[in-house]
Amino acid sequence: xxxxxxxxxxxxxxxxxxxxxxxxxxxxxxxxxxxxxxxxxxxxxxxxxxxxxxxxxxxxxxxxxxxxxxxxxxxxxxxxxxxxxxxxxxxxxxxxxxxxxxxxxxxxxxxxxxxxxxxxxxxxxxxxxxxxxxxxxxxxxxxxxxxxxxxxxxxxxxxxxxxxxxxxxxxxxxxxxxxxxxxxxxxxxxxxxxxxxxxxxxxxxxxxxxxxxxxxxxxxxxxxxxxxxxxxxxxxxxxxxxxxxxxxxxxxxxxxxxxxxxxxxxxxxxxxxxxxxxxxxxxxxxxxxxxxxxxxxxxxxxxxxxxxxxxxxxxxx
Ligand SMILES: [Zn+2]
Numbered sequence: 001x002x003x004x005x006x007x008x009x010x011x012x013x014x015x016x017x018x019x020x021x022x023x024x025x026x027x028x029x030x031x032x033x034x035x036x037x038x039x040x041x042x043x044x045x046x047x048x049x050x051x052x053x054x055x056x057x058x059x060x061x062x063x064x065x066x067x068x069x070x071x072x073x074x075x076x077x078x079x080x081x082x083x084x085x086x087x088x089x090x091x092x093x094x095x096x097x098x099x100x101x102x103x104x105x106x107x108x109x110x111x112x113x114x115x116x117x118x119x120x121x122x123x124x125x126x127x128x129x130x131x132x133x134x135x136x137x138x139x140x141x142x143x144x145x146x147x148x149x150x151x152x153x154x155x156x157x158x159x160x161x162x163x164x165x166x167x168x169x170x171x172x173x174x175x176x177x178x179x180x181x182x183x184x185x186x187x188x189x190x191x192x193x194x195x196x197x198x199x200x201x202x203x204x205x206x207x208x209x210x211x212x213x214x215x216x217x218x219x220x221x222x223x224x225x226x227x228x229x230x231x232x233x234x235x236x237x238x239x240x241x242x243x244x245x246x247x248x249x250x251x252x253x254x255x256x257x258x259x260x261x262x263x264x265x266x267x268x269x270x271x272x273x274x275x276x277x278x279x280x281x282x283x284x285x286x287x288x289x290x291x292x293x294x295x296x297x298x299x300x301x302x303x304x305x306x307x308x309x310x311x312x313x314x315x316x317x
Contacts, residue, residue: 009033009142009160010086011107012077013046014053017099018064019072027102028057033187034079034086035140036163044079073099077107088128100128141285146184147173153207156184157289160195161282164259167199168278168289172210178240183214197258198222198248202291203275204231209242217245222258224265225249226274252276266306268292269299279311286313 013031020026030046030053037044054069075090086109094100103109141161148155154173159166165188172178183189188196198220201209204227212221221244223231228247235241250256252267260283265276270292278289288311295303 009035009144010079010109012037012044012079012086013107014048014050014074014076015090015103016050016057016072016074017094017097017102018061025073025097025099025102027099027106029106030056031077031107033160033163035160037079039081042081044081045076050074050076073097075103077103077109085129090128095128141283141287143287146186147171154210155208156211158184158186159261159280159282159287162260163195164261165196166258166261166263166280167196168280169202169208169291170199170211170215171205171207174207176210178210178213181211183211189215189219192216192218197261200263200278200280200289201227201244202277202289203227203270203272205272205292206240208292212244213240213242220246220248220258222248222250222256222263224274224276225251230273250276267299267302268306269294269297269301269303271297277306286311 010033011031012034013029016028017025018028030048032046034044037046050069058064073091073093075088075094078087078089079085080087086107088094088100088103088109090100094103141159144158144160146156146158148157148171152174154171154176156170157168159168165186167186167189170183172181186196187193196219199212199215199222201212201221201223203224209231215221223244228243228249231241232243235243248256250263250265252265255262255264257263262281264279264281266279268275268277268291271294272292275291275293277291277293280287280289293303293306294300295307
């Protein structure tokens with residue numbers, strides 16, 4: 001599996017490509033997650049238009065103030081219910097310069113490139129269609145692994161369902177400095193849109209919580225009761241010590257809810273005390289996040305318990 005998997009939610013909206021001082025183009029856009037936009041007449045589209053949005057683009061970069069909104073190559077991505085397809089309608093220059101690939105990549109439309117095809121329209125605009133295998137209606141559980149698939153430590157998994165999100169651990173890679181490491185690109189971490197229901201912390205090792213001091217302190221951090229006690233007691237005595245301001249403690253085997261997600265923690269055997277895996281359920285899908293585990297430690301019986309009764313019909317990550 002690669003970081004930033006193709007499970008990321010697809011987006012739609014309006015775009016411009018503004019030439020940079022080199023020979024490249026800057027991707028300028030206004031977008032929304034597809035599943036957060038309502039279906040009207042069999043389509044989803046953002047309300048905003050190029051004409052009214054251009055003033056905001058100019059406000060962010062005054063050098064563009066002498067140009068009209070039509071001056072630079074522009075386009076729009078809509079979603080069509082009939083065949084579950086994303087349509088990029090755009091200035092032909094965008095296709096000639098292969099910039100449609102940038103849109104497909106940035107907005108996670110590239111899952112089914114084989115289905116992409118281009119039409120030239122009568123008004124000299126062109127369109128390209130990206131047909132999806134999944135669905136863009138609000139019944140999909142999306143998983144984005146931001147980091148941790150090809151390294152030890154630093155893992156971070158975002159899950160999104162019905163417009164709400166949870167984040168499972170937010171670690172600092174073992175070889176990274178806190179100051180030099182940025183938070184993953186999770187919408188409600190960078191803007192307070194209210195979609196982030198909470199963060200699940202599996203245990204108290206820094207490669208699972210190391211970026212938490214950078215997270216807005218208003219966000220709930222869910223963790224084991226003993227893990228919270230240890231982190232709070234140790235924080236004043238260790239460099240970069242941390243304990244969450246807003247905490248919710250969970251218990252082994254007791255399900256709890258975060259928005260549309262139901263989470264059942266399972267105590268596991270690990271060198272970190274009070275370590276858990278999570279069964280996460282939403283929209284009829286079940287995902288098991290193992291956390292760090294071992295089968296040869298002081299609590300090896302927990303590993304045996306897990307092997308004897310693994311969560312049924314679940315995807316593991
Ligand atoms: Zn650990």
